[in-house]
Amino acid sequence: MDFDVIVIGAGPGGYPAAIKAAQMGAKTAIVEREWLGGTCLNCGCIPTKTLIAGAEVYQKILHAESFGITVGTPKIDYPAMKKRKDDVISNQQQGIAYLLKSHGVTLLEGTGSFRDANTIAVKTSDGATKEITGKNIIIATGSTSTVPGFIPKHDRIVESRAFLELEELPETLMVLGGGYIGSELACMAAGLGVKVTIVELLPDILMLLDKDVRQVVKKHMKKELGMTMLTGDAMENIKAEDDKVTATAGGKKIDADMLLVSIGRSPVTAGLNTEAAGVALSERGYIEVDELSRTNIPHIYCIGDVSGRMQLAHAATSQAMYAVEHALKGEEKIEEVVIPGVIFTSPEVALVGVTEDECKKSGRAYAMGKFHFKPLGKAQAANETEGFVKIIADKDSDIIIGAQCAGPHATDLISEMVIAVREEITAEELGNTVHAHPTFAEIWMECAHALHKSCVHAPPAR
Numbered sequence: 001m002d003f004d005v006i007v008i009g010a011g012p013g014g015y016p017a018a019i020k021a022a023q024m025g026a027k028t029a030i031v032e033r034e035w036l037g038g039t040c041l042n043c044g045c046i047p048t049k050t051l052i053a054g055a056e057v058y059q060k061i062l063h064a065e066s067f068g069i070t071v072g073t074p075k076i077d078y079p080a081m082k083k084r085k086d087d088v089i090s091n092q093q094q095g096i097a098y099l100l101k102s103h104g105v106t107l108l109e110g111t112g113s114f115r116d117a118n119t120i121a122v123k124t125s126d127g128a129t130k131e132i133t134g135k136n137i138i139i140a141t142g143s144t145s146t147v148p149g150f151i152p153k154h155d156r157i158v159e160s161r162a163f164l165e166l167e168e169l170p171e172t173l174m175v176l177g178g179g180y181i182g183s184e185l186a187c188m189a190a191g192l193g194v195k196v197t198i199v200e201l202l203p204d205i206l207m208l209l210d211k212d213v214r215q216v217v218k219k220h221m222k223k224e225l226g227m228t229m230l231t232g233d234a235m236e237n238i239k240a241e242d243d244k245v246t247a248t249a250g251g252k253k254i255d256a257d258m259l260l261v262s263i264g265r266s267p268v269t270a271g272l273n274t275e276a277a278g279v280a281l282s283e284r285g286y287i288e289v290d291e292l293s294r295t296n297i298p299h300i301y302c303i304g305d306v307s308g309r310m311q312l313a314h315a316a317t318s319q320a321m322y323a324v325e326h327a328l329k330g331e332e333k334i335e336e337v338v339i340p341g342v343i344f345t346s347p348e349v350a351l352v353g354v355t356e357d358e359c360k361k362s363g364r365a366y367a368m369g370k371f372h373f374k375p376l377g378k379a380q381a382a383n384e385t386e387g388f389v390k391i392i393a394d395k396d397s398d399i400i401i402g403a404q405c406a407g408p409h410a411t412d413l414i415s416e417m418v419i420a421v422r423e424e425i426t427a428e429e430l431g432n433t434v435h436a437h438p439t440f441a442e443i444w445m446e447c448a449h450a451l452h453k454s455c456v457h458a459p460p461a462r
Helices: 014-023 038-043 045-062 078-102 160-164 180-191 211-223 313-329 356-362 377-381 410-422 427-432 443-451
Strands: 003-008 028-032 106-109 111-116 119-123 129-139 143-145 157-159 172-176 195-200 228-231 235-240 245-249 252-256 258-261 265-267 300-302 341-343 349-353 366-372 388-394 400-406
Touching: 003 014, 003 313, 014 028, 014 078, 014 313, 038 045, 038 078, 038 160, 045 078, 045 160, 045 180, 078 106, 129 313, 157 160, 160 180, 172 180, 172 252, 180 195, 180 211, 180 258, 180 341, 195 252, 211 228, 211 349, 211 388, 211 400, 245 258, 300 313, 341 410, 349 410, 356 366, 356 388, 356 400, 366 443, 388 427, 388 443, 400 410, 410 443, 427 443
Parallel strands: 003 028, 003 129, 028 106, 129 300, 157 258, 172 195, 172 258, 195 228
Antiparallel strands: 111 119, 119 129, 143 265, 235 245, 245 252, 341 349, 349 400, 366 388, 388 400
């Protein structure tokens, strides 16, 4: 064989898999047809968060007087924001290229497809084809935005990738889909002054969160960002015209300069020729795997979005580590199941483990503690008092089984609770752990005390 490990796809699952394999002494190749870093780096996580950071700075300037600072009216230079976004992506791409090279990974630029279970044909942009063989193959081709056939094709109708490439934002925007991607981009646009309307078929946006957590985000979106949300009805009668897009939702006519479609993602398997290797696909087109990321062909693995599991970059990276260790050492470690979710809306939200709604539906006995940011000294000093955190613990054992956060720095704060859930820490142990003051992080200590109705920084429990 030419290589011990061949990785197809250089996204947040693929390139860490290649580096890990090389670190373990395997002769490794990685095949990528478009860009290093995959969707996450190039048209997903990183560009979105870069633009969101710009929107947050703009909002802080608008509210600078609350800190005793007087400034003039800020002006948005969106092309400059986009250039900064592109520069961040370029720097990250160069970093990945350096890491692959420094670890001795062979990078093959082109589209990889199976010839058989051990042979990959790499077709380059100039039409040439090179065949390579590998003892182990890891599929990490990711996912792409889903755009249903009933959506008209028009320049004014875009999915997330095209939206992030805009040189100027529209004045008004409709967003079809209130999941985390649609909500993040909606908040970014609204934070930069765009009038945004979200249309969601489900009863509410961000349905993976508990209702009280969703309410914090929705209230801010409506009151502070001026957004409109239409939930519980499908978007219908979509028509794209030269100057606008029109539609109806629940019998109400709506229109905007542009429509952003964000209703899910589909696996990237086109051109992979999995049938030549005998790799099985599910009815929905995802590659079927077991708890060790193995496909039905023992030496072929699959990680990340294309496997149909949790579609998160950090989940793909974690899966990569376990897949490589099993492929090269036969170590049958079960993959991590405690995976945090982070959503960069305004305010940020994050969660890990079991939700309160899930406990109620399953009939599991639980205890819940909640603490708001407003009483925290650091939150008041930073003028970031919106939102709260909540902890869910098993009623009998007091072991923390879940947590959610809506408020400042939620996406960073959740990491402490990932450890708590993974290591089965009790609420009492967390409450007894000294947290530095004044910080945002001490809210978890206060929340643990609140769960036991012993919080000194809250009024007596009713």
